Amino acid sequence: MSMRMVTAELLRLRKNRALFIWMVLMTSGAVAALYLIGQGFHLNDSANNGPAGGADNLRHGLLVISFVGSVAAAILGSTVGTSDLGSGVMRDLIVTGRSQVSLFAARVPGTLLFWVPLVLVAYAVAVAFDFAFAGNLPTPGTTAIVKDGLWVLMVTAIAAIASLGVASLIGSRGISIGVLLGWQLAVTPLVLNISQLGVLRELLLSAATARVQPFTGAGGGGGDAAAALHVSLAAAILVLAGWVVVPLLAGCWRTVTRDA
């Protein structure tokens, strides 16, 4: 894998206007909508609705970015993981002599280079609105802003990378998006609430991200059930690493073994 291949991957994503617009809407757009609607309620009925900003409300912005952003990450990962295959370009890249491993590997930094700025901008929008709409509430401190930012970046980056791996394994964009969203929106919340599954639930990404979140209360896609699991920190770190490594290895294996 060379830097030129990573840059090429980034070019391919950056020039996909429809994808770019949807990603902006599902990150910055979603968080802006949250604050604007919240502030609208406040201005309309300030007796029953507090200001949309302030230190405590930053958590809502984070949850929107992490939840809607994870959905966006599933779409992005599915697109990256299958577009060469779907467009038929994969075989033209393979016949350059580049190994399938390096072609696959270039997708990972390429995806992150595209995705991380979008999440950072969305987070910056959240922080900006949080300060602008704080009213008489205390604003978040620098440490909290940094910690929250790193957490949301980690959650969404893992979602994008895991989606890329799963999509490369499946090979079809539509099916990949369906599987990933189904897993995230239906299966994960369901499994988290089946107490009979015991520690197996700790293998879920939501359980691990909830464990390392820098604030208390519900976080990520799993809500209260994920936060209530009390996963150990070591286990959470292992699970997070597993959600990066296992899908990537599976996607890489399929990229190498699939006839182009």
Next chain:
Amino acid sequence: MAATDTSSTSPAIETAGLTKRFGDRAALAEADLLVPRGVAFGFLGPNGAGKTTLIRTLLGLTHASAGEMHLLGLPVPARRAEALARVGAIVEEPRFHRHLTGRENLRIAAACRTPDADARIPGALERVGMTERADERVKSYSMGMRQRLGIARCLLADPELLILDEPTNGLDPAGITEFRAFVRDMVDEGRTVFLSSHLLDEVEKICDMVAIVDRGRILMQGTVAEMASGGRPTMTIGCDDVAAAARMLRDHPAVVETVPEDGDLRVVLADTADAAVADINRRLVEAGIAVHRLEPARVSLEERFLEVTSRLGAPA
């Protein structure tokens, strides 16, 4: 099979016993192919004969079930990356990211090659006549323009070997003529062009050498002239009594077959000895048959192709 030899004298493509099976069906059956360097080599076969399978196997797009392959003297898949760095290829039809421009698509392909591939982009576009349309999105291109862009992508490798699968698909007559000139230019520059096609006329016009493949088997290979003659000299006799001439020559020791054809008599000979031709002429004249024409017959590649491929389909 040759040992690793990357010199300019090693064959451009060499396969031995190359086999590719899909379940019980052999798409390629022990294919032995030898493509020398510096020629335009046509790989002829009907649809489904195994042409694309051989190309895909050579390029590592699918794994061979058995056999050996060398590209430019390098064993593949063992030294595939090294070999393909000097190969440009289009498999089936060239595909691109439709939302990107032609130039951007070339940038993506160049990124997979050596750094000097980037510098070749303008020249490659110029060579295929795509400079003016290079900054338009590929989704607005016609099939012919995508073919041209596909060839430009091949040129990014500065290839010693070009492998083109059905390259004239989608080209209009002017484009086909340009393509012929392009192939000859490539060969004149010392490159090897291996092109698969089911268009016999095109191959006959473009190529120096040909291999015929059917049902996964390479039936014959050689120069176009050798292939057309099929190893048997044939002559056409124009005379006033074709039936009598046919009867008379049937027992001639130098004659293998006589076939009345379009008012003439086509005679297949056992060898090219001038003495046999002179003897045939003398016997016809002595028998009172007026001979007004006696010339070597030119068998087209198409006739040879149909003869060979239909023979394969004949019941045992």
